[in-house]
Amino acid sequence: MHLFVLSILVKKISAYYAEEPKYFVAVDCVIFGFDKGKLKLLLVKRFRPPEKGEWSLMGDFLQPTETLESSAQRTLTKWTGLQNVFLEQFYCFSNLGRDPGERVLSVAYYALIKIDDTDKKLTKSHDAQWIEIGNIPKLIFDHQDMVNMAMEVIKHKCRFEPLGFELLPEQFTIPQLQKLYEEILQFKLDNANFRKKILSMKVLKKLNKKDKSLSKKGAYYYTFDKDMYIKYSESGNFFEI
Amino acid sequence: MHLFVLSILVKKISAYYAEEPKYFVAVDCVIFGFDKGKLKLLLVKRFRPPEKGEWSLMGDFLQPTETLESSAQRTLTKWTGLQNVFLEQFYCFSNLGRDPGERVLSVAYYALIKIDDTDKKLTKSHDAQWIEIGNIPKLIFDHQDMVNMAMEVIKHKCRFEPLGFELLPEQFTIPQLQKLYEEILQFKLDNANFRKKILSMKVLKKLNKKDKSLSKKGAYYYTFDKDMYIKYSESGNFFEI
DNA sequence: CCAAAAGTGTTCAGCTTACACCCATGA
DNA sequence: TCATGGGTGTAAGCTGAACACTTTTGG
Numbered sequence: 001m002h003l004f005v006l007s008i009l010v011k012k013i014s015a016y017y018a019e020e021p022k023y024f025v026a027v028d029c030v031i032f033g034f035d036k037g038k039l040k041l042l043l044v045k046r047f048r049p050p051e052k053g054e055w056s057l058m059g060d061f062l063q064p065t066e067t068l069e070s071s072a073q074r075t076l077t078k079w080t081g082l083q084n085v086f087l088e089q090f091y092c093f094s095n096l097g098r099d100p101g102e103r104v105l106s107v108a109y110y111a112l113i114k115i116d117d118t119d120k121k122l123t124k125s126h127d128a129q130w131i132e133i134g135n136i137p138k139l140i141f142d143h144q145d146m147v148n149m150a151m152e153v154i155k156h157k158c159r160f161e162p163l164g165f166e167l168l169p170e171q172f173t174i175p176q177l178q179k180l181y182e183e184i185l186q187f188k189l190d191n192a193n194f195r196k197k198i199l200s201m202k203v204l205k206k207l208n209k210k211d212k213s214l215s216k217k218g219a220y221y222y223t224f225d226k227d228m229y230i231k232y233s234e235s236g237n238f239f240e241i
Numbered sequence: 242m243h244l245f246v247l248s249i250l251v252k253k254i255s256a257y258y259a260e261e262p263k264y265f266v267a268v269d270c271v272i273f274g275f276d277k278g279k280l281k282l283l284l285v286k287r288f289r290p291p292e293k294g295e296w297s298l299m300g301d302f303l304q305p306t307e308t309l310e311s312s313a314q315r316t317l318t319k320w321t322g323l324q325n326v327f328l329e330q331f332y333c334f335s336n337l338g339r340d341p342g343e344r345v346l347s348v349a350y351y352a353l354i355k356i357d358d359t360d361k362k363l364t365k366s367h368d369a370q371w372i373e374i375g376n377i378p379k380l381i382f383d384h385q386d387m388v389n390m391a392m393e394v395i396k397h398k399c400r401f402e403p404l405g406f407e408l409l410p411e412q413f414t415i416p417q418l419q420k421l422y423e424e425i426l427q428f429k430l431d432n433a434n435f436r437k438k439i440l441s442m443k444v445l446k447k448l449n450k451k452d453k454s455l456s457k458k459g460a461y462y463y464t465f466d467k468d469m470y471i472k473y474s475e476s477g478n479f480f481e482i
Numbered sequence: 483c484c485a486a487a488a489g490t491g492t493t494c495a496g497c498t499t500a501c502a503c504c505c506a507t508g509a
Numbered sequence: 510t511c512a513t514g515g516g517t518g519t520a521a522g523c524t525g526a527a528c529a530c531t532t533t534t535g536g
Contacts, residue, residue, distance in 0.1 A: 023303065065337075
């Protein structure tokens with residue numbers, strides 16, 4: 001009899017919200033990369049029903065020991081082999097019919113990846129593929145909405161925060177950087193003015209090395225210097241393109 | 242025997258994710274108002290354990306028939322009587338210990354309210370209170386983080402989208418509007434230049450009526466004209482303060 | 483030598499910033 | 510009449526957009 005009373009008490013203490021409903025929670029990742037002058041997404045064929053075999057973002061269900069952030073990071077590492085990737089939550093999707101299987105909430109993250117650094121074997125063995133932003137196939141559920149929203153977010157953010165460098169190799173040229181911005185923003189920039197603008201912030205370090213793959217003259221390599229950027233923003237300036 | 246087989250099939254179809262974990266999901270609202278020249282938050286004393294009686298944001302558990310958006314709207318209506326309020330999701334909080342009771346994810350929204358329009362009796366009867374932004378008491382769980390993040394979001398957004406007007410009465414004066422921006426941005430603006438800037442966008446309609454409560458000369462009332470704003474932004478311009 | 487990409491220089495309109503100054507009126 | 514907040518005017522300087530021009534080099 002005493003044991004019975006105890007068990008009630010324990011339940012009372014540990015289950016504050018017993019009468020409230022619970023939900024499946026997924027974490028989906030919109031993974032951006034930049035390669036051969038094109039902005040791309042890493043997509044995969046879904047491996048389980050419903051809609052098995054259709055194109056999809058990467059994701060998984062949130063596990064009890066994870067935060068959303070760590071869940072997203074786990075997914076990213078699983079598909080690209082990368083750790084400590086630029087990753088940012090942007091929206092939680094909750095429409096009632098969004099997953100035709102059961103009710104699932106999905107918290108969406110976008111990731112910015114240096115494609116060169118990814119583990120190509122890993123990506124390939126999982127049946128994942130980098131696909132140009134202008135060429136996205138039909139996606140499952142509301143994944144196209146997620147892609148659209150992520151695009152809007154980076155379109156805005158890349159103008160005020162140094163996001164672009166997350167998508168380029170350590171060493172890059174100014175014309176390359178400009179092309180990246182043009183891909184994200186979806187319009188041409190004046191190269192004289194772009195160059196002046198980015199150099200005026202003094203956050204790039206020029207290297208004594210040229211990339212001759214795209215022109216005979218060759219373009220100098222630069223690196224993004226985080227310390228210079230911190231100095232720049234701490235003296236009250238804002239990154240802006 | 243046939244019934245048994247059927248029941249297995251039904252389970253198989255309707256329970257795609259049976260083995261996955263489920264979570265409580267809360268929706269919390271950071272409710273902003275502007276009154277007597279001060280930016281304020283609507284806060285409440287928590288009515289259930291854990292931390293019963295402590296200051297808290299408004300929120301509730303997501304119900305099965307709701308989206309996150311409609312849940313936030315339900316909470317808002319419950320505490321203010323208002324419908325169709327400006328409401329925007331900004332982050333989903335998922336730290337493991339965030340609610341000491343049980344694991345709960347919380348999706349946070351911020352709302353911008355015209356305090357004058359709220360149902361004061363409703364607010365009062367629920368033990369809710371408008372508290373100046375500089376005077377926030379200790380809040381439960383990670384609610385202070387939510388407030389901080391919401392502040393950052395509106396600090397940024399109010400400069401590029403006409404959010405401010407959601408916090409003011411239909412009719413307001415330029416000095417009033419300026420004070421609001423100063424409260425949000427946390428620094429003084431030059432009033433000559435502020436006035437020129439806001440009027441140059443031609444999104445305000447001047448009324449033949451003055452507010453004499455703050456000065457002897459009186460300041461003209463204006464209204465924010467949505468049609469003029471749409472025209473303005475459709476001709477390729479951006480709202481900016 | 484030419485084409486084509488990389489990189490520099492110059493102009494000008496328009497906007498921001500800072501601040502001086504006028505206006506209206508209740509006490 | 511004067512203190513106070515509302516509101517206007519303007520000059521200096523900076524910035525962004527446009528574009529002409531120079532440099533480099535492989536074919």
